[in-house]
Amino acid sequence: MKRDISYWLTLSLFGLFHVQAFFQYFRWPIPFYFTYFVLLAVMYYLYKQIPLRLFHLGYGWNGFLFVLQIFLLFLYREAPFIWELAILLFLFIGIEGMRLSFSNTIATQVKAISQFEEEKIYLNETFQIVRSERHDFLKHIASIHFMLENDKYTDARHYLDDLVDGYEETNLSIKGERGSVAGILHQMYRRAKEEDISIVYDLDIALSTLPIPDQRLVALLGNLLSNSIDACEEWQKQHRKQADISLQFYKRSGLYVLICKNNSLPIPTNILDKLYQQHGHTTKRDHHKGLGTKIIQDTVKEHQGFLDFVYKDEEFTVKIKFPAIH
Known part of the structure; x- marks a missing residue:
């Protein structure tokens, strides 16, 4: 300053x-x-x-x-x-x-280079988690089989429930996605859970189907979700209750539609008026420079997309539309 x-x-x-x-x-x-x-x-x-x-x-x-x-x-x-x-x-x-x-x-x-280095770390972490889960899968099956043979149906059901809960986190992130996209989704999911933030991926189709190069797509998703998590952390500190994030993706009438919603503290009008319109404006505190919003804005513009956002009743919603043209 x-x-x-x-x-x-x-x-x-x-x-x-x-x-x-x-x-x-x-x-x-x-x-x-x-x-x-x-x-x-x-x-x-x-x-x-x-x-x-x-x-x-x-x-x-x-x-x-x-x-x-x-x-x-x-x-x-x-x-x-x-x-x-x-x-x-x-x-x-x-x-x-x-x-x-x-x-x-x-x-x-x-910032883009820094994010790329982080993406490599996320991808390696996701790969190691999937590899570990695959390595242990037969052991879990053997344990469940042993319980069923000994008529311990209740124990087998509880064991299976715990196992499914553990796999759910990874499955939500990697289902149908290319490696780099799966890595950033999995990392953001884990980060939100560590902060006790409820996060839901509602994806009709894989995000990897977007006609955007992996590096730009990962930067777009990473900045959207990172901004959402930061906003939810501040919201939780003030309201003392769990915040929510949802990421929706679907295809309608020749358009890919990406919607990200999250709880957010009140945003000053002068920031809202210029957010995603001028560089350097951000909803974050602590002297952030708004580079994330610039990367989102540039990615949408480069791929002939349209970005709109709404803030209402302490909920911030970003809707991005891309033409389904490869």
Whole structure:
């Protein structure tokens, strides 16, 4: 937060020199403090609207771009014409635009790489769980067979119920899904259960049938479910009761429809108005930067989808539709 404020203050000082140079060219006697007050107001607006991820560029590139902007200030003495002043001003703005654009792009790529590494871990965990369950399956059958041979029907029924409950978690995640998708579904299911959150996968068809590359699909599902779990954790802390998450997926009239619902604490109107519309807005607290919503938004847009969301009675619903075109 302090780093963001320092950046906008520094940028306002640079802007002051550029604007005052224009005023001096036209010989307008406007006090510098009035100009600076206006610039501070503009910077405050940008501070509220634009997420900063400058540290992803590193000190070297950030320092280099700042040196270029300082160099532009010295060129004003050698720019007697208005068009030269205009070029210097546009160069200043262009450099700053490049800084913000590149840093946001790098931040998104870094998050995507981090998620990919997590996906590999989830996939390996799911594979090991399935392998372990398969390894023990015949042992369970032998135990049940022994109980039935000895007329211990009640014990066999209880044993079978416990066994089915244990397999249910894995079966919900891997049924009909490709490995990477099964991995993220299984991991999110386990994470929700660890937080005592009720989570239901209501899938008419496998999510893997979506015409989206595995990496993008896993990022989409991971961010949707992760956001839901985070919101439910906060909701449970305040309400002291179990929160619910449901993930629905079905195909209707040439469209794949994905719906994610979860309990959520009240969301400020200014956040709701810009959620999934502008980068950097998130319902999370603790200075989250909204990269997850950006990845969701980009994935939907890249695959000609449509995203809508509703918040009502402390329930947040995201509905995404994709055309069934391969």
